[in-house]
Structure formats: structure tokens, C-alpha cells
Amino acid sequence: MVTAAHQHTAPGPEAPRTFPEGFLWGSATASYQIEGAAAEDGRTPSIWDTYARTPGRVRNGDTGDIATDHYHRWREDVALMADLGIGAYRFSLAWPRIQPTGRGPAAQKGLDFYRRLVDELLDKGIQPVATLYHWDLPQELEDAGGWPERATAERFAEYAALAADALGDRVKTWTTLNEPWCSAFLGYGSGVHAPGRTDPVDALRAAHHLNLAHGLAVRALRDRIPADARCSVTLNLHHLRPLTGDAADADAVRRIDALANRVFTGPMLRGAYPEDLLKDTAPLTDWSFVHDGDLREIHQPLDFLGVNYYTPTVVSRADGSGTHTSDGHGRSAHSPWPGADDVAFHQPPGETTAMGWAVDPSGLHELLGRLASDFPGLPLVITENGAAFDDYADPSGNVNDPARISYLRGHLAAVHQAIADGADVRGYFLWSLLDNFEWGYGYSKRFGAVYVDYPTGTRIPKASARWYSAVARTGVLPGA
Numbered sequence: 001m002v003t004a005a006h007q008h009t010a011p012g013p014e015a016p017r018t019f020p021e022g023f024l025w026g027s028a029t030a031s032y033q034i035e036g037a038a039a040e041d042g043r044t045p046s047i048w049d050t051y052a053r054t055p056g057r058v059r060n061g062d063t064g065d066i067a068t069d070h071y072h073r074w075r076e077d078v079a080l081m082a083d084l085g086i087g088a089y090r091f092s093l094a095w096p097r098i099q100p101t102g103r104g105p106a107a108q109k110g111l112d113f114y115r116r117l118v119d120e121l122l123d124k125g126i127q128p129v130a131t132l133y134h135w136d137l138p139q140e141l142e143d144a145g146g147w148p149e150r151a152t153a154e155r156f157a158e159y160a161a162l163a164a165d166a167l168g169d170r171v172k173t174w175t176t177l178n179e180p181w182c183s184a185f186l187g188y189g190s191g192v193h194a195p196g197r198t199d200p201v202d203a204l205r206a207a208h209h210l211n212l213a214h215g216l217a218v219r220a221l222r223d224r225i226p227a228d229a230r231c232s233v234t235l236n237l238h239h240l241r242p243l244t245g246d247a248a249d250a251d252a253v254r255r256i257d258a259l260a261n262r263v264f265t266g267p268m269l270r271g272a273y274p275e276d277l278l279k280d281t282a283p284l285t286d287w288s289f290v291h292d293g294d295l296r297e298i299h300q301p302l303d304f305l306g307v308n309y310y311t312p313t314v315v316s317r318a319d320g321s322g323t324h325t326s327d328g329h330g331r332s333a334h335s336p337w338p339g340a341d342d343v344a345f346h347q348p349p350g351e352t353t354a355m356g357w358a359v360d361p362s363g364l365h366e367l368l369g370r371l372a373s374d375f376p377g378l379p380l381v382i383t384e385n386g387a388a389f390d391d392y393a394d395p396s397g398n399v400n401d402p403a404r405i406s407y408l409r410g411h412l413a414a415v416h417q418a419i420a421d422g423a424d425v426r427g428y429f430l431w432s433l434l435d436n437f438e439w440g441y442g443y444s445k446r447f448g449a450v451y452v453d454y455p456t457g458t459r460i461p462k463a464s465a466r467w468y469s470a471v472a473r474t475g476v477l478p479g480a
């Protein structure tokens with residue numbers, strides 16, 4: 001049966017494609033996934049340290065204690081990027097390194113680490129792009145209630161101010177939050193991410209307080225950084241497709257779109273929560289945790305929207321006829337979708353990555369087109385895109401990863417096509433620079449362009465790193 005979910009064709013990657021002058025070519029990482037040095041220089045545990053130490057939460061009992069040891073190897077990692085000709089580096093600041101209790105003054109040693117890193121990047125001509133929050137909430141703030149509590153948003157604004165005071169003279173591009181959907185709905189709904197709580201109302205409260213944290217942080221940043229510096233947020237917008245052309249499946253798309261996407265884009269970019277979201281979740285909550293003035297605070301002007309895309313999501317109205325219920329975010333008895341238990345998630349057809357995620361560049365092309373038409377005038381940056389495969393070093397020490405090259409080629413062609421169609425896409429950040437700690441999957445999934453031999457910490461650029469390097473240096477995606 002040909003269904004609506006199956007009718008999409010990827011833009012052809014055959015001819016060489018030249019990207020616009022000034023297009024930013026980057027790579028991305030996140031603090032807990034690469035830094036290690038979990039107890040060094042005053043850093044305290046984050047929710048991910050606690051979660052990873054809880055038996056059964058992370059595959060193989062892996063933790064971020066050592067990770068890729070970037071905290072000690074940062075100079076080597078910047079040199080790697082410089083060798084590859086990468087123009088921008090998106091990294092995140094570890095809140096518990098900068099403000100170990102989540103309150104009060106900054107820890108000098110934590111700030112010094114990021115100052116050294118940023119200075120080295122600037123010295124090598126690589127633009128630093130700093131994310132304030134990529135999921136490592138100080139454990140003390142979780143103990144005080146975490147993201148379902150309003151006070152956490154207020155603490156976040158204070159932390160943003162400390163970071164801006166210390167780094168605002170050298171970091172010109174800031175991102176408040178990375179993928180708040182994961183923080184709220186995987187962290188407090190399904191529990192497959194830290195802190196592992198499973199209450200649908202807490203998940204919605206967390207989403208609102210993350211929105212508020214974003215707005216308050218943008219204001220704190222703008223008060224401190226130069227007028228030409230840029231503020232943004234990164235969302236993992238779900239590109240949704242109905243399983244069939246039935247009205248019930250279109251309604252499943254609408255409902256998941258509200259819970260995955262518009263719960264953030266509504267307040268952040270339009271200044272209101274979508275009416276249908278409030279209605280769909282009314283049996284769970286009256287949303288009285290949204291206070292007067294919150295939406296005005298959240299709705300701050302942004303210089304660009306960061307978009308993370310990996311795969312599309314196919315949904316239908318569940319009818320109990322044996323459809324898949326996995327949505328690619330780990331299995332849990334608890335749903336990350338409050339009030340949407342009658343929506344089923346389906347594996348899209350075709351090739352998959354080692355995560356089991358379908359390879360489908362047409363989803364990125366369509367998503368960018370939708371964003372361009374929904375939010376005209378708002379520049380877009382792909383802040384993450386990439387794939388995990390089962391990479392290994394061969395006996396001569398090389399890592400050949402043709403599947404990743406093909407994935408990147410297809411997705412870059414999709415970005416190019418979206419630009420040709422009128423989307424204002426300014427840059428692309430490959431996830432990830434290095435193999436790293438893939439959250440609940442531990443070190444079992446390798447997303448890096450650079451292979452990491454964990455026992456020794458040795459870095460080996462994969463074939464895809466060399467391929468991406470040529471694209472980044474020339475701004476041309478070669479023909480297939």
C-alpha cells in the first residue's frame with residue numbers, strides 16, 4: 001500500500017551544489033557527552049551524573065565520568081577542527097562547572113576552562129557558538145524540584161548572566177537551550193532521560209519553565225552582550241507524517257505537532273500557547289503554572305532558530321491492530337506524549353542508522369520549507385544533523401564510514417534544495433565532532449566524524465571527516 005508516509009522523494013544529490021557565500025560550516029558537541037573530568041575543578045554532579053549512576057538507566061552502566069576526556073584534550077580537539085577546516089564550533093557550557101550549586105557566584109576554574117577553549121578557537125579562526133544548557137542541570141536544582149518548578153527558570157537566568165559576563169566579550173553567538181522537548185518530555189514524562197521522572201503534568205510544567213528560562217536568559221544575555229551578538233534557541237522539531245490519508249491520522253499529526261513543536265514555537269516565536277494544545281491537555285492540567293506576563297517574557301526576538309533534524313516521525317490514530325509504538329526515543333512504560341496515548345508511532349520505511357532511525361533527507365527539506373513559510377524573516381541554522389553507525393578502526397588504523405558520507409551528502413543536498421526554494425538557512429553543524437556519550441545508549445552509538453578509541457582517548461578522523469572537510473573548505477557539495 002502506498003501511504004502518505006511513503007510518497008516523499010529525496011531531492012537528488014547528483015549534481016555539484018554550491019552553497020551561498022558566508023554559509024557557516026560547523027561541528028557540534030555537548031559538555032556531558034565529551035568533557036569527562038566530572039569531579040574536577042569544583043564541578044558538582046548534574047542530573048545526568050546521578051541518572052547514569054542509577055543501575056539500569058544507561059546501557060552497560062556507562063557514565064560521563066571520563067567521556068572523551070575533552071576537558072584535558074581540548075587543545076587537540078580544536079587543532080583537529082582547524083585541520084579539518086571547520087569554521088564554527090557549537091559546544092555547551094556545563095552549568096555545574098560554572099555554578100556548582102546552581103546558585104550564587106561563578107566558579108572561576110569552570111569559567112577559565114571555557115575562556116581557554118574560546119580563545120583557542122578564536123586563535124584558529126573558528127567561530128565559537130555557545131549553548132547554555134544541553135541537559136546537565138545541577139543536581140541540587142533537581143533536588144529542589146527541577147524544571148517542573150518555576151524557580152529553576154529564575155536560576156537559569158542568573159546562570160546565563162554569569163556566563164555572559166565572563167564570555168560575552170568573545171562569544172558572539174549564543175543558544176539558550178538545546179532540545180527542550182527532550183529535557184521536558186523524556187526527562188519528566190517517559191523517564192528515558194535524566195532525571196528519569198514519569199509524570200505527564202510535570203512534563204508540561206517543565207516545558208513551560210524551560211520556555212520561561214529561555215526568555216529570561218535571552219533578556220539576561222541581551223543586557224550584557226554586544227549589540228551585534230546573536231541569540232537563538234535550538235529545537236528538535238519533529239517532522240511529522242500521517243501513516244495514511246485518513247482524517248484520524250491527520251489529527252494524530254496535529255496533536256503530536258502541538259506537543260513536540262508548537263509547545264515551544266508557539267510561546268517563543270508567536271507569544272502564545274496553541275489553543276489546541278491547551279484543549280488536548282485540559283483533562284490533565286489547567287496550565288495555571290503559566291503566570292501573567294510569562295508569555296511576554298518568553299517571546300523574545302531571536303536572531304535565528306537552531307534546527308536539529310535526524311529522521312521523520314510517522315504517526316496514526318492507534319486502533320489496536322498491532323502497529324509499532326516506538327518513537328525512536330527509547331522504550332519506557334511511560335509515554336513522553338501527555339494525553340496522546342491513542343497515537344501510534346511507526347517505523348518509516350527504508351534504510352536506517354545504528355539508532356534504528358530512518359534515513360530520509362526529504363524530511364529535512366520539507367521541515368525547512370515549513371519553517372520558512374511559518375516564520376518568514378527568521379533565519380535558520382541546522383545546529384545538528386548526523387548519524388550513528390557501527391564504526392571501527394581497521395587493522396591499518398583507518399575508519400571507513402561510507403554510510404555516514406551518504407547520509408551527510410543526502411541531507412546537505414536537502415539543505416541546498418531548501419535554500420534554492422527560498423528558505424533562509426545560514427549554516428550547518430554536523431553532529432558530532434567526536435564519538436561520545438549517547439545518553440541512555442552510553443558509548444554504544446558512534447555519531448562522530450572523528451572516531452574515539454575510548455581506552456586510550458586516541459582520535460582518528462573517519463573518512464566522513466575528510467569528506468566533510470572538503471565540503472566545508474570549498475562550500476561545494478560534490479556530485480554523487
Ligand code: IFM
Binds near residue numbers: 308431438
Ligand atoms: O547526541 C544527541 C544530542 O545530544 C542531542 N541531539 C540528538 C543527538 C543524537 O541523539
